[in-house]
Amino acid sequence: MAVSIATFKGGVHPEYFKELTASLAVTPVEPPKQVVIPMLQHIGAPCEPLVKPGDRVLVGEKIGESEAFVSAPVHATVSGEITAVAPHAHPSGQMIEAITIESDGEDSWEQPAAVEFDWEKLSPDEIRRRIREAGIVGLGGAAFPAHVKLAPPEDKPIDTVILNGAECEPYLTADHRLMLEQPQQIVTGLLIMLKILGAGRGIIGIEDNKADALRVMRQEIEGRPELKVASLRTCYPQGAEKMLIEVTAGRTVPAGGLPMDVGVVNHNVGTALAIARAVTEGRPLVERVVTVTGGGVARPANLLVRIGTRVGDLLELCGGMKEDTGKLIIGGPMMGLSQPHPDIPVVKGTSGITVLSDEEFELEEATACIKCAKCVDSCPVNLLPLFLAEAAEHGLIERAEKYRAADCIECGCCSYICPARRPLTQWIRLAKAEVLKRRRQR
Amino acid sequence: MNRKLVVSSSPHVRSIESTQSIMVDVLIALFPVALVSVFLFGYRALLLMAITVFTAMVTEAIWLRRRNIFGDGSAAVTGLLLAMVLPPTLPWWMALIGAVAAIIVGKQVYGGLGHNIFNPALVGRAILFVSWGSSMGGNIWPGPKLFQFGANLAAVTGATPLANQEEALAVTFSQLITGNVAGCLGETSALAIILGAFWLFSKKHIDWRIPVGYLGTVFVMGTFFGGGFYHGHLSTGLFHLLAGGVLLGALFMATDLVTSPVTTTGRLIFGIGCGVITMLVRLFGTFPEGVTFAILIMNALTPVIDNFTVPRAFGEVRRGA
Structure with missing residues (x-):
């Protein structure tokens, strides 16, 4: 394996455990008998339901929509009857309004309305419209509506699109498999983005622990001088937006700024694939690849699942949770959200379901900070986590703001590395939320 | 499924490193130094180390009413570090008092590990130094003798080569590197100290900035102002680097995690400050050696240094730029 030098300052090297699923091809799962589709699966305004109990819907039919620009519509992911429109447990931990559909078992699809599927003949506005209509959001986990990033203001010209194939989060292999299995669609998605933005350069960043994906993607871009595959050193959080842009494009996103401030738009490889399918097939986002993994699950797998499928059902499919299961995480172990129960739906941003056995994590009591500064050395955005967390712990929000709480990217490196097991990220996250709240009030 | 799942904030996995494992790594790093001191100074070195380590651990366990006397391992580190900066001729009961003082006055009165301002081992040494100065060194020992293994103690102790020019010229570089000179238990052998420090570097428990800042300053000042x-x-610059306690101080004392700055710029400033004060004492002070007080003074300045060297966040624009 070639060792690449491209990396950022800081970061940590957790055990990756990718071998649990890295070699397992994506398996499509039968559409479930019932799906629960939350009205909020993205950053931005929640959707309003367009259907009511008793209505019948087809796969791909729009069932939730919002007038707001920063939002993304949701679609039916099975055909059948609406049985409920009510708040339901959501991976975010909140109760969120959701539409329940009982499947009729037919899996009948709505016919795409579009007529022209050759993307090169489409105008940028038409492509953007299709992306929005398809309900595409960032599939790496953040779930920011894709069309918004692809419509930068006029004073922010974009010259570079970066695809994130780093997949630096331990355990997860969904993006890895997509790159191996559908490289052509990913590259099409990237070319579509370049066209919309009028950008001349596309870079696909992949960590060097995925040598096969690097090889496949390199083959795929051959003969396209505007595209480049960048091999990145395996180091968490290599796939964090700001890190990835610095390493691949050599540009530093200003603190408090956005990638577009440095002429860059950044999307996950899975999002590129979804964009390609929305534009060239008229297919809305009704399914996604989810890695089900961890020592707590009997048969780890990469699954292509309908959005709204119960996490519990997917776990059953993978042999169920083992006796010694201690944690159920939506996402990976560094940034994922742990769940009290599996009765939640897969949403657009669900890249993985990590089930940790008791042996794979520890709950230890925090001891005194010994000021070893390992958190300082590992912080990719140059903060002083120990002082930030201390300020937060004492409720000193102004001090936390002075220590740049708002710039924290919540990657978890500081908590991971802390030998005294202090929950630094948790405290900083708290302070960050408070700082941002106060800024909005000012 | 009836099993209760744990819900907590991310990240959900942790590094295997712990406070205790770091302390054990420091003990491992001190092993070559301790070994050489036993070779050089014989059973007395072993006796002093045993006394300080044991006393430090017991004192801390009693103070904290803790049954496990090893605990997080920090007391053992303090005890062993203290032994490293004691002269081999020191009466055993003074070593014992030094260990008690290091743990109580140097560490526990502040609230224990992580809260102390000063390097506990150096606090212990400083207290012994002001209490029994003559036993702790100074320039009253007889002249240096060649090292002979198994020779009686008087034969291998002597004034630190820093005491005056005559003492200095009596030792060679190869003596300074192997440790075959008069001095405290752990400070004489450059080779053993550097070997141990490599372990700490490889484990990333210490950063290059403090040692390089410290040693670089000593070398530069020794070269230009050493006469x-x-x-x-x-x-002469090299001599200042290898003689006395600078190497041990720069690699094992100034790098103490708790009492040195956490910011990267701060670490460099801290190291340079230690070097400057050490050399001021050596060149102009009444004492031949200034490592202990240099580090203690810089320890006191550590919070201030941290405060003034808060790094710019990623992508943060320089004010006014």
């Missing part, structure tokens, strides 16, 4: 008394200017 070239030791076979010329450059070798």
